[in-house]
Amino acid sequence: MSxxxxxxxxxxxxxxxxxxxxxxxxxxxxxxxFHVNEFRGFEKFCEGRLLWEMxxxxxxxxxxxxxxxxxxxAKAGDDILSIGIPETAEKLRRLLVLAQxxxxxxxxxxxxxxxxxxxxxEADPAIRNIFGLLHHDKEFARKGIRLRKFGQxxxxxxxxxxxxxxxxxxxxxxxxxxxxxxDTLLSWYPEVLETALMALDTVKQIHDQFTKEISCFGNFHxxxxxxxxxxxxxxxxxxxxxxxxxxxxxxxxNIDPREYYNHFxxxxxxxxxxxxxxxxxxxxxxxxxxxxxxxxxxICDSIETPLAEQERxxxxxxxxxxxxxxxxxxxxxxRLIELLFAVERVExxxxxxxxxxxxxxxxxxxxxxxxxxxxxxxRGTLFHHYWVNEDGVLQKVNMLIATAxxxxxxxxxxxxxxxxxxxxxxxxxxxLNRIEAGIRCFDPCLSCSTHAVGQMPLExxxxxxxxxxxxxxxx
Amino acid sequence: MAVKxxxxxxxxxxxxxxxxxxxxxRQHNIPIPTLCHLEGLSTVGACRLCVVQIEGIPRLLPACTxxxxxxxxxxxxxxxxxxxxxxxxxxxxxxGNHVCAVCVAxxxxxxxxxxxxxxxxxxxxxxxxxxKQLDATHKDYVMDHNRCVLCTRCVRVCDEVEGAHVWDxxxxxxxxxxxxxxxxxxxxxxxxxxxxxxxxxxxxxxLFEKGVTVSEMEKKKGFLKYIITARQKKEWVSIGNE
Numbered sequence: 001m002s003x004x005x006x007x008x009x010x011x012x013x014x015x016x017x018x019x020x021x022x023x024x025x026x027x028x029x030x031x032x033x034f035h036v037n038e039f040r041g042f043e044k045f046c047e048g049r050l051l052w053e054m055x056x057x058x059x060x061x062x063x064x065x066x067x068x069x070x071x072x073x074a075k076a077g078d079d080i081l082s083i084g085i086p087e088t089a090e091k092l093r094r095l096l097v098l099a100q101x102x103x104x105x106x107x108x109x110x111x112x113x114x115x116x117x118x119x120x121x122e123a124d125p126a127i128r129n130i131f132g133l134l135h136h137d138k139e140f141a142r143k144g145i146r147l148r149k150f151g152q153x154x155x156x157x158x159x160x161x162x163x164x165x166x167x168x169x170x171x172x173x174x175x176x177x178x179x180x181x182x183d184t185l186l187s188w189y190p191e192v193l194e195t196a197l198m199a200l201d202t203v204k205q206i207h208d209q210f211t212k213e214i215s216c217f218g219n220f221h222x223x224x225x226x227x228x229x230x231x232x233x234x235x236x237x238x239x240x241x242x243x244x245x246x247x248x249x250x251x252x253x254n255i256d257p258r259e260y261y262n263h264f265x266x267x268x269x270x271x272x273x274x275x276x277x278x279x280x281x282x283x284x285x286x287x288x289x290x291x292x293x294x295x296x297x298x299i300c301d302s303i304e305t306p307l308a309e310q311e312r313x314x315x316x317x318x319x320x321x322x323x324x325x326x327x328x329x330x331x332x333x334x335r336l337i338e339l340l341f342a343v344e345r346v347e348x349x350x351x352x353x354x355x356x357x358x359x360x361x362x363x364x365x366x367x368x369x370x371x372x373x374x375x376x377x378x379r380g381t382l383f384h385h386y387w388v389n390e391d392g393v394l395q396k397v398n399m400l401i402a403t404a405x406x407x408x409x410x411x412x413x414x415x416x417x418x419x420x421x422x423x424x425x426x427x428x429x430x431x432l433n434r435i436e437a438g439i440r441c442f443d444p445c446l447s448c449s450t451h452a453v454g455q456m457p458l459e460x461x462x463x464x465x466x467x468x469x470x471x472x473x474x475x
Numbered sequence: 476m477a478v479k480x481x482x483x484x485x486x487x488x489x490x491x492x493x494x495x496x497x498x499x500x501r502q503h504n505i506p507i508p509t510l511c512h513l514e515g516l517s518t519v520g521a522c523r524l525c526v527v528q529i530e531g532i533p534r535l536l537p538a539c540t541x542x543x544x545x546x547x548x549x550x551x552x553x554x555x556x557x558x559x560x561x562x563x564x565x566x567x568x569x570x571g572n573h574v575c576a577v578c579v580a581x582x583x584x585x586x587x588x589x590x591x592x593x594x595x596x597x598x599x600x601x602x603x604x605x606x607k608q609l610d611a612t613h614k615d616y617v618m619d620h621n622r623c624v625l626c627t628r629c630v631r632v633c634d635e636v637e638g639a640h641v642w643d644x645x646x647x648x649x650x651x652x653x654x655x656x657x658x659x660x661x662x663x664x665x666x667x668x669x670x671x672x673x674x675x676x677x678x679x680x681x682l683f684e685k686g687v688t689v690s691e692m693e694k695k696k697g698f699l700k701y702i703i704t705a706r707q708k709k710e711w712v713s714i715g716n717e
Contacts, residue, residue, distance in 0.1 A: 048608070053688065053689070174691070
């Protein structure tokens with residue numbers, strides 16, 4: 001007789017989810033699914049609101065990456081106003097995005113994932129967390145927390161507060177940056193650089209320790225999608241889209257992010273509130289793709305800061321040929337390379353005199369009825385697409401979120417780990433933790449990714465007390 | 476004009492005949508919360524936040540419309556009054572769509588200030604989540620009915636100070652709504668002079684300037700004092716940054 005094993009809730013991720021594992025009569029894993037059981041509704045209730053309110057509204061989607069939503073929404077606003085924002089404003093927005101990367105990547109590694117690596121998958125779950133980490137290696141944990149604080153401090157200096165700042169607006173930003181704030185951050189730079197390098201050393205040591213996990217933690221072929229700059233360099237704020245296959249071939253390049261909907265579709269399944277984006281030319285589910293640090297490191301030709309570029313070359317050496325790095329375990333490595341890049345790039349921006357400019361906001365009326373904003377959020381490419389009327393009132397909203405774009409890949413990762421580790425009807429705790437850790441490679445943010453309402457199938461099953469299905473309703 | 480003597484919160488005060496209790500209280504810095512009242516506009520007694528307790532009268536009466544009388548013994552704050560004031564603010568919160576965190580008037584909102592001052596920490600009434608609209612047809616300003624508390628300050632300032640009488644109240648009870656002209660969209664109003672006085676006197680984020688974002692809509696009401704003093708006394712007073 002087949003049976004189902006449920007892991008709920010999945011811990012140390014941002015949001016709520018469950019995993020079900022379906023066993024066949026022999027007790028072997030037949031299927032495994034990652035269900036997202038959060039329900040939001042942003043796309044619907046933003047309809048009828050004003051364009052200028054959208055950055056403030058959509059940043060509320062998430063408490064971890066509000067700055068990414070804020071900037072992406074402001075960019076969609078720029079597009080609708082058809083406005084060129086002041087040079088200082090763009091540099092300040094870039095600084096905000098990098099600060100978001102630093103705080104989010106530090107959180108993902110130090111707070112959420114490193115307890116597995118440093119304390120072991122077999123460690124008692126009661127201590128396998130940031131507090132256990134503090135007990136195990138106080139200095140390591142403290143440095144990680146301080147690194148995250150650096151990112152949060154930049155956000156606070158720019159936007160007045162660390163979470164949900166409404167600072168970026170259509171047309172630029174609301175406030176400029178002071179010399180004192182810049183100098184405070186620059187004095188902090190040597191420490192955060194050292195911590196970023198320490199994190200990279202740690203993750204590279206882990207690679208030798210967890211060879212069995214690496215072999216099955218989401219090791220499969222898929223496309224990789226992200227933005228690159230005009231010279232093919234790693235990009236985080238502007239740039240065009242590039243799509244690479246698992247063999248390392250660029251199959252589409254220089255795509256204007258405004259055209260994203262021509263290339264990506266969104267499928268729905270009855271068992272999850274999280275949609276399943278796919279690459280349209282290959283269809284669903286063949287058009288599986290990954291976004292985020294692993295994808296960005298795969299698709300870019302270079303990184304414009306020296307230390308991160310050295311690391312990128314070492315990352316590329318993970319595969320002997322020109323093949324892309326297909327193993328999702330290396331998300332952690334790629335994330336920390338990006339963290340190093342963000343720290344270096346922040347220093348470069350802080351040393352740029354233009355960052356202290358005071359003209360930071362342009363104003364215009366509604367000049368287009370449709371606009372798209374895109375940026376690279378910590379977890380991958382983020383799109384905000386708005387349709388407005390001539391008064392600036394939102395008629396329709398579509399948001400394509402990074403975590404959703406990794407949904408198919410996360411499901412495949414769960415299945416792969418379950419098949420590798422589960423044998424019989426019992427799941428020992430370390431195996432459960434490995435399955436969760438597989439999800440954590442992607443650093444999913446489920447609050448962000450389940451923002452929609454009205455299009456997801458809703459399935460209701462009615463059983464009697466004997467367990468017999470009486471009615472099945474699908475909305 | 477006769478002088479009346481009265482007691483407020485145990486202290487004796489004298490006042491001119493015909494003065495309101497609120498006016499006397501304000502002269503002596505006795506705090507009484509208000510929402511619909513605004514110095515310089517007519518008094519309508521709509522919000523009932525300024526209710527006070529008067530000895531010998533079982534009902535609570537609004538301080539803004541109740542005239543002083545000889546020997547009145549008044550309490551402006553006690554547990555009963557605070558309870559009713561908190562209830563009024565809670566009802567206002569529950570019947571509109573007030574989401575401070577993303578509102579243009581956040582931190583500059585009289586309703587929000589009132590909620591703090593009356594100690595409103597939770598709303599025990601079910602939120603109605605009414606399906607209200609936003610009128611963004613005016614080129615400079617926006618009316619968001621979700622945030623309107625029907626204080627009618629906009630109606631009065633437009634009628635009494637600007638003299639245009641663009642605004643009115645239509646409907647009854649819970650369906651009451653501020654309208655432009657004969658219920659046209661604001662952008663199509665032929666009487667609006669685009670002066671923005673209604674925006675500045677609005678206590679919440681219901682009326683705001685187009686293009687502002689979260690917390691950016693600060694209301695400057697000093698113009699009322701300036702215009703009214705000029706009209707009544709032919710004096711043009713400094714209003715600074717009011």
